[in-house]
Amino acid sequence: MRAIKADQAAQLRLLDLQSVDSALAQLDHRRRTLPEHAEIARRRDDRAAVASDLVAVDTTVSDLEREQAKAESDLEPVRERLVRNQKRIADGSVPDPKALGAMIEEVEHLKKRIGDLEDAELEVMEQLESATAARVQLQTRASQLDTELADLERRRDQQLAQLDNEAGDKRAERNAIAPMIPPQLIALYDKSVVSHGGVGAAELRQRRCTGCQLEVNAADLRAFKAAAQDEVLRCEECTRILVRTAQSGL
Numbered sequence: 001m002r003a004i005k006a007d008q009a010a011q012l013r014l015l016d017l018q019s020v021d022s023a024l025a026q027l028d029h030r031r032r033t034l035p036e037h038a039e040i041a042r043r044r045d046d047r048a049a050v051a052s053d054l055v056a057v058d059t060t061v062s063d064l065e066r067e068q069a070k071a072e073s074d075l076e077p078v079r080e081r082l083v084r085n086q087k088r089i090a091d092g093s094v095p096d097p098k099a100l101g102a103m104i105e106e107v108e109h110l111k112k113r114i115g116d117l118e119d120a121e122l123e124v125m126e127q128l129e130s131a132t133a134a135r136v137q138l139q140t141r142a143s144q145l146d147t148e149l150a151d152l153e154r155r156r157d158q159q160l161a162q163l164d165n166e167a168g169d170k171r172a173e174r175n176a177i178a179p180m181i182p183p184q185l186i187a188l189y190d191k192s193v194v195s196h197g198g199v200g201a202a203e204l205r206q207r208r209c210t211g212c213q214l215e216v217n218a219a220d221l222r223a224f225k226a227a228a229q230d231e232v233l234r235c236e237e238c239t240r241i242l243v244r245t246a247q248s249g250l
């Protein structure tokens, strides 16, 4: 391990830098884990499912409308024929009794046929009614989800903007601190941050490394005591940069 030297003030600034970086990491974590993200994702899934149900119900409605129109147009000539026959029977324009008898019989057939066609049409109309009601329900659900989504997105954006503001402040703080630390110590810190989950520098407090929380053993403690103030120490356990303060207990 290459020994680096940096005066004590710079080492203490490194702890400030670490605290700013930890705050920035926490802000980033909060950005990524806002509860609104999951809520929005869930409603988008729901909204997509409703959209696809709407496409299906639209198809059903237009199929049934076509069926109803067909049932109506099937009925039309039969009704016309019934009216024509009934009129001819009523006005006595069929003098032949045999023909009249056949016509009366046909009138009964036509009535039966009309009844059957009307029953079939009624069934289509009932299906159409329930499909239309289902469509209205889906449309209501869709606009409800759209409203909820817009609301959640607004809340998410507000919180992101607030977190961005806080991060901006922290970055300004960082920009003020960083120049007070020698570049080679910063470089060592940056490497340590990457390999230690965001915490590259730790205070030695009450003979304990606050990075890994382990107590420094007696031999290492003697070495730390003997080390010059400007010598940059490393924790023997976790290899983080270890900064001495008035609370180190040395």
Ligand SMILES: [Zn+2]
Residues within 6 Å of the ligand: 209, 210, 211, 212, 213, 214, 235, 236, 237, 238, 239, 240
């Ligand atoms: Zn440690």
